[in-house]
Amino acid sequence: MRHVLRLREGDAVEIFNEKKEEAVGRVVKVGRCQVTVSVESVRRYTPQLPxxxxxxxxxxxxxxxxxxxxxxxxxxxxxxxxxxxxxxxxxxxxxxxxxxxxxxxxxxxxxxxxxxxxxxxxxxxxxxxxxxxxxxxxxxxxxxxxxxxxxxxxxxxxxxxxxxxxxxxxxxxxxxxxxxxxxxxxxxxxxxxxxxxxxxxxxxxxxxxxxxxxxxxxx
Amino acid sequence: MRHVLRLREGDAVEIFNEKKEEAVGRVVKVGRCQVTVSVESVRRYTPQLPxxxxxxxxxxxxxxxxxxxxxxxxxxxxxxxxxxxxxxxxxxxxxxxxxxxxxxxxxxxxxxxxxxxxxxxxxxxxxxxxxxxxxxxxxxxxxxxxxxxxxxxxxxxxxxxxxxxxxxxxxxxxxxxxxxxxxxxxxxxxxxxxxxxxxxxxxxxxxxxxxxxxxxxxx
Missing domain, CATH: 3.40.1280.10 (SPOUT methyltransferase, trefoil knot domain)
Structure with missing residues (x-):
């Protein structure tokens, strides 16, 4: 997020995890090994069946x-x-x-x-x-x-x-x-x-x- | 045919080519770089359509x-x-x-x-x-x-x-x-x-x- 996407404080981000949750938020702090994001909303991605x-x-x-x-x-x-x-x-x-x-x-x-x-x-x-x-x-x-x-x-x-x-x-x-x-x-x-x-x-x-x-x- | 299959004179063989022809025959002569086969019958393999x-x-x-x-x-x-x-x-x-x-x-x-x-x-x-x-x-x-x-x-x-x-x-x-x-x-x-x-x-x-x-x- 820091080196490749070059994200800075205040930038909008979309994040997803393996539980099929998608979060929308903003970068609060970019540290050396850690980026803090304030999450504004989370939605569960509905997988297709079967x-x-x-x-x-x-x-x-x-x-x-x-x-x-x-x-x-x-x-x-x-x-x-x-x-x-x-x-x-x-x-x-x-x-x-x-x-x-x-x-x-x-x-x-x-x-x-x-x-x-x-x-x-x-x-x-x-x-x-x-x-x-x-x-x-x-x-x-x-x-x-x-x-x-x-x-x-x-x-x-x-x-x-x-x-x-x-x-x-x-x-x-x-x-x-x-x-x-x-x-x-x-x-x-x-x-x-x-x-x-x-x-x-x-x-x-x-x-x-x-x-x-x-x-x-x-x- | 000589080194891997170790074929000798008189052995039965089946051969096919890219024209979808299959031949049955017998080895007549095994040379250093060439094997002679006497072909007894040839049939065309019928491909499946389409x-x-x-x-x-x-x-x-x-x-x-x-x-x-x-x-x-x-x-x-x-x-x-x-x-x-x-x-x-x-x-x-x-x-x-x-x-x-x-x-x-x-x-x-x-x-x-x-x-x-x-x-x-x-x-x-x-x-x-x-x-x-x-x-x-x-x-x-x-x-x-x-x-x-x-x-x-x-x-x-x-x-x-x-x-x-x-x-x-x-x-x-x-x-x-x-x-x-x-x-x-x-x-x-x-x-x-x-x-x-x-x-x-x-x-x-x-x-x-x-x-x-x-x-x-x-x-």
Whole structure:
């Protein structure tokens, strides 16, 4: 605010946070590491429904950052790094902390660039079972699958009318295990196909989010 | 064939080329730089309709390779690097030759990885006007647009029934110029929206191809 936006006392500002609150106010004091703003009004930005949640297996190298970038750009509301049986990347301690900060930065930048008015929430990484249990209580859970009966995602959407929350479970490079598929079925996940080719993790993630945005929100 | 597949005289092989021909045969001779195969039968692989053509502005750095990779993965049949007024990358001579070979390699690898039975054709880069004229003669041309009246791409597809060829014109980072938009309109391009956020070139390209595959081919 001081060095890039060069804000001074008395300047008008708009601020938003991750709780989808937007504040209008004026700069009261510009300190070296801190800027004081007097807030004149706060409004809650009303997100479009359905809320779109992406729970995606963490691929190797920095690909998860690219997944966050694309999902934020397209309009996902929440992103959950997913630990599956075949996920090889398991961060711990300092490495994990650094990564979390990096993920948040990527999300903020992508949100700005794509001109969306809010920033998606990046959750801490969660185990498949825990994430599945939580999501299936609060959302329609859709699972792009490489095996079994699975309608085209756009066809599947026709049978899911006006969901409040829709979540996607995206498997790792080696796919979900048969046990994970069984668990998902037991939790009423909707298996879908993303086409006739085998997609990479990041492609599957972004095709799912794009289809949901275009099908449900942008009518 | 010699070093990786370790083929020997008498081994059975399946070969395919970019003309969508598949041949079955046997290795007759393995030389140092050349393998001779006696072809027993050739069949033409019948592509799914509509043919999907992606004409996409060339972004900076190696992003066009990533566009080729994703488009090939998703099922595009032809890819045209597009030179628009605001395209900064213009390759020439040796650099262009090298790039073309690299593009083809990327397409072949992505096709293999995604388990599709053919490889998309990568055309030489073409100027907006020339590409527009050619495409509008032979395909329904769809143009994701950031300005003007433009229905959601999935809605727009409802009005385009059973096309034989569908082409997408994807603009550069700074968007198409007003002149290019006018030319496109004169050539009966269909303007569409890809959602409410502003997408990067590569994201717009891949959302377009994914939607076309899911909407028309994978019913």
């Amino acid at each position: 809320l779109i949640i992406l729970a995606c297996a963490i691929p190797k190298r920095s690909k998860f950052e690219s997944i966050i970038e694309k999902a934020a750009e397209l309009g996902a509301d929440e992103i959950i790094p997913l630990l599956t049986e075949r996920t090889e990347v398991r961060l711990k301690g300092d490495q994990l902390k650094k990564k979390s900060i990096r993920y948040q930065t990527v999300a903020v930048n992508a949100a700005k660039q794509s001109q969306r008015p809010d920033v998606p929430v990046i959750h801490p990484a969660g185990d498949f079972m825990a994430v599945l249990e939580r999501l299936s209580r609060e959302a329609v859970v859709v699972m792009p699958s490489l095996v079994g009966e699975r309608p085209n995602i756009l066809k599947a959407f026709q049978a899911i009318s006006q969901p409040q929350k829709i979540a996607f479970l995206i498997g790792p490079e080696g796919d979900f295990t048969p046990q994970e598929y069984t668990l998902a079925r037991d939790h009423k996940c909707v298996p879908v196909s993303l086409g006739e080719t085998v997609l990479k993790v990041e492609t599957a993630a972004l095709v799912s989010v794009a289809c949901a945005c275009l099908y449900y929100r942008h009518v | 043919l999907i053509i992606l004409a996409c502005a060339i972004p900076k750095r190696s992003k066009f390779e990533s566009i080729i990779e994703k488009a090939a993965e998703l099922g595009a049949d032809e890819i045209i690097p597009l030179l628009t007024e605001r395209t900064e990358v213009r390759l020439k001579g040796d650099q262009l030759k090298k790039k073309s070979i690299r593009y083809q390699t990327v397409a072949v690898n992505a096709a293999k990885q995604s388990q599709r039975p053919d490889v998309p054709v990568i055309h030489p880069a073409g100027d907006f006007m020339a590409v527009l004229e050619r495409l509008s003669r032979e395909a329904v041309v769809v143009m994701p647009s950031l300005v003007g009246e433009r229905p959601n791409i999935l809605k727009a597809f409802q009005a385009i029934s059973q096309p034989q060829k569908i082409a997408f014109l994807i603009g550069p980072e700074g968007d198409f110029t007003p002149q290019e938009y006018t030319l496109a309109r004169d050539h009966k391009c269909v303007p569409v929206s890809l959602g409410e956020t502003v997408l990067k070139v590569e994201t717009a390209a891949l959302v377009s191809v994914a939607c076309a595959c899911l909407y028309y081919r994978h019913v």
